[in-house]
Amino acid sequence: MKDMAVTSDLLVDISQLQTRYARCIDADRIEEWPDFFTEDGFYSVTTAENRRAGLEAGLIWLDGIGMIRDRVTALRDANIYERHSYRHVLGQPYVLGESDGGDIEVETSFFVVRITRDGETDVFASGCYHDALRRVDGDLKLSKRIAVCDSSHIDTLLGLPL
Amino acid sequence: MKDMAVTSDLLVDISQLQTRYARCIDADRIEEWPDFFTEDGFYSVTTAENRRAGLEAGLIWLDGIGMIRDRVTALRDANIYERHSYRHVLGQPYVLGESDGGDIEVETSFFVVRITRDGETDVFASGCYHDALRRVDGDLKLSKRIAVCDSSHIDTLLGLPL
């Protein structure tokens, strides 16, 4: 990993991408979710405990845009997503540096509340995104997003992308 | 709505305005709250469910600075505001573009926790601000703020501006 200059313009680009991503999920437009990834994009959800233990597997593991698109179909078919609504709040992105492949490595705290049908609001998940970002035709995209959840008791159905 | 360039300076201006607004509410200085609006400012609180259903009414509907000022008097007279304290946490502002009238249209996730007198902290409200911003004598002001709450079971007393 190489150091890189963190300009305010770069941070704006990153945080606008991450905000658009969160808006897409919170507005239940998950059909648009694959568009945030590169063709070889990788998406995974794991827990801090698993990560510390060196377990790579994760709860969800999607390698390539095809698997990411399939996930959307599966979620819609399962129909489990519609029962609640969600709200993401993100911290400031923290730029770690540039990977050997030229991607920008970024970590960002997240926090998701769930609003159930009966109106109750609770903390659904918290954690940290481990992202790799790459510019494709001028637009910043995710070549990798690993959502590392703080709790090891994540709802196994996990009916939404984090 | 026209696209507009999102510079880091513009985002700083917007987020500093939104942060000042949140500070004003959280510090219980609601007498200063009307100053964040233009003379023809509009403020409303509604729910995501109502908005999806095309219901314009909202739980709270204040059209013009006069009604906004009256609201402050009503809240102080009702005396319901003092029982709890609140803390806003905001996401990054997302700039949609420029309206026909030249206002900047922005959406921003929010999240409010309530701290009751006995010290308990819970999630009070989450949602999205739909703002229109306009520069008046150099300062950015709200010509519109619609606070769209995720939950449909918002405390009907709602003793604070969101």
Added chain:
Amino acid sequence: MKDMAVTSDLLVDISQLQTRYARCIDADRIEEWPDFFTEDGFYSVTTAENRRAGLEAGLIWLDGIGMIRDRVTALRDANIYERHSYRHVLGQPYVLGESDGGDIEVETSFFVVRITRDGETDVFASGCYHDALRRVDGDLKLSKRIAVCDSSHIDTLLGLPL
């Protein structure tokens, strides 16, 4: 206090410092925590109620880098920190101005969730950082951080820096 120009570069510097600080705590690397302070750094935790009442004392009061380092040893010895994990989410920094001594005075809302061993996530603390920042050999450091908690019923053990 003097007014100062809030450039996007300054805000980036401040928020990257605050984000690094939060990452350090959330990743349980509290041995690095003293490095965020100047040699004469001051760290305190208090409540909004105490502060309104003019009580200076606070729940925690560390004056100088020596006391701050001792705190880390005490926390590790007490061994109470490891039972839970924590996640900070910060609002945008709000720059108040420049102090007589040339430090940058900043206030920032914070919000901490606690994830217990059995996987439950709840709101642990919310409040506002009252920071003074100073550049030392090019790097921004805290010459003062007063964490003012909204709730008066803060866990007295308080096994982590806020």
